[in-house]
Amino acid sequence: MSDTAKNGLSRYITAKDVKRSAIMAVWFMFLTFPIMVIKVNTVTDTVEWRWFNMLIIGVASFILSHVWKLMIDRREGRMADAVSSSVIVEKKTLRDRMEEKPMIKKVGSLVILVIAVLFPIVTGMYQTSIMITALLYVVLALGLNIIVGLGGLLVLGYIVFYGVGAYTYALLNYHFGLNFWLALPLGGIFAMIIGILIAIPVLRLRGDYLAIVTLAFGEIFRIVMENWNGLSFGPSGIANIPRPTLFGLDFSIQQSTTLTYYVIVIFVIITIFIVRRLEDSRLGRAWVAMREDEIAGEAMGIDMWKTKLAAFALSTFWAGVAGVIFAGKTTFINPASFTMWESILVLCMVVLGGMGSIPGVISGALIITLLPEYLRAFSELRMLIFGAVLVLVMVFKPEGMIPAIRQKYEFKGITGNKNKGDK
Amino acid sequence: MAPILDVKKLRMDFGGLRAVNDVDLYINEGEIVALIGPNGAGKTTFFNCITGVTKPTAGDVMITPPSSGKTERINGLKPNTITERGLARTFQNIRLFQNMTVLENVMIGRHPRMKAGVLGAILRDPRTKAEEKQVIEDSYEILKKLNLEMFVNELAKNLPYGAQRRLEIARAMATEPFLLLLDEPAAGMNPQETRELDDTIVRIRDTEGITILLIEHDMSLVMSLSERIYVVDYGKLIATGVPEDIKSNPEVIKAYLGEEINA
Ligand SMILES: Nc1ncnc2c1ncn2[C@@H]1O[C@H](COP(=O)(O)OP(=O)(O)O)[C@@H](O)[C@H]1O
């Protein structure tokens, strides 16, 4: 290890590398030329040539390309080390220490909870509203994580169920004046029913096929909603959906937003609680076994059909409830809110955060929703930076930012096993 | 009493290829029986047909579980149903749940013997809790029987090869089978590990009362372990009998000619 580290520096600054980085820099300058250099001033109808930007891009990509190479080398070095030494070297991470001392975990959770409760009071309505959106995605990501992260089934049309929830509330309210609180469970249940109906025919499919079919279902949902004016009011959508209130009182927008915020916070907590318990149960283990090896799972007596159906049903429920909250928050929905792009975004959150890992998926959702929000200052570069972050994480931490860890158990008479037994 | 497994005229076609050709085979309770034959003879396919991984083209697979004594035809049942009935298997190319711990792999094996459903998982009622606790303990006991307890919290993929093979057996045993089907359990093991495996298999039969059908290429293991041997070649049964007869059977020698006995 120390050898590789020593050689590392001298090895990586070779003439070949410099040349490679230079080519890369030129390539990036060329690639970003249209957005970074040319700027059309629509008022005066002239073109501004911002050559300085090009210089920055060139220098930045030259340096970054070296950093990139160095990181790749280090990663490969680490992997080679892991392979060559048969003994698994245990490195203590913050995570391990947290597992050893449940106090840290408890205090941490408490701090997060206090911050979450105070958030709308300390910050304004604008921030609260952004946070509601972020937390909606947290719920979606946790829900999708059941199918994708635990069950290993690649489902691409997940946003459909979010849409079903939102339309359930919007339509039942429009026609029957149903209030938000009753719509909450109904949205979830409707989404679940649709989820099961879709699941039954597609469950015999695996991998890519399942992904394509669910993607198609997603598009069908959107197109139907856009064209079936009698049901969904088409692309113009449904407006004036009531915000949540309490005890039939009249709430100001600000009060409603705060209420919505607390509803989603409570809902996130419930979701985490239930997903935690599911994960660590007979059903949860069956999901993971299905992800790991379906044939072996069946040979161990797991009914794959039931297990998949349970994953679909439980996963789609969360999306439905989140959809109701979404409709209550925005007061207006139309099919444009439920595009394929949204499905893919939620999938990115799960993959980026760490498949099957609750803290991972939550951070993935928060980062993917909040990062572009706070990058608005760099509006043009926003998506570029966003994409670069995604690629970097996938290259250097393919198992996600916070990979899943398995439950450990303690027994009398064995040593060397850290960790809790039953909690 | 009827044989616990009675296979009659089992046939499996893959397109034009007849991988299993009208094979008859039976096993009585408490036996250790070996199924041998050159590579590609159709042994794994035979296992797949019995365990429901593939649906046989023709023939009957009958089981008579010692607990109930009732004979049942199981062709075409789903693999998980067959496992529930009491047949368990290991795989030639190891198929562990790589990213689960050793203990969890065995706990999955307990799945068909557990009851907890979605509500139990969420509510964690006393019954679910007790069941969960019991499963953890039972699984650990099974690990001990196969000398795997030191790996209990290790991920399956990090185990040495021989231990992975033993974990496959442990996982299969967790389903409480009356018949255990082992597909080349000694493949890739060193001589020391193979000797230990020999003891382990006998112990499983003697103390657990599990009947064993194994596919194996290691001839010394086959000869020392098995009470009866079936030999297949090109999907056809070419000989059956006690080890001494098989060793001197000219057909068997011919089938194995040109192939190393240990391959
Ligand atoms: N799923 C399948 N599809 C087509 N051919 C198969 C399949 N499984 C096995 N075979 C063929 O059946 C024959 C027997 O294979 P197998 O049962 O694996 O042999 P053995 O386990 O005795 O080495 C081989 O020729 C193999 O190629």
Ligand SMILES: [Mg+2]
């Ligand atoms: Mg084979």
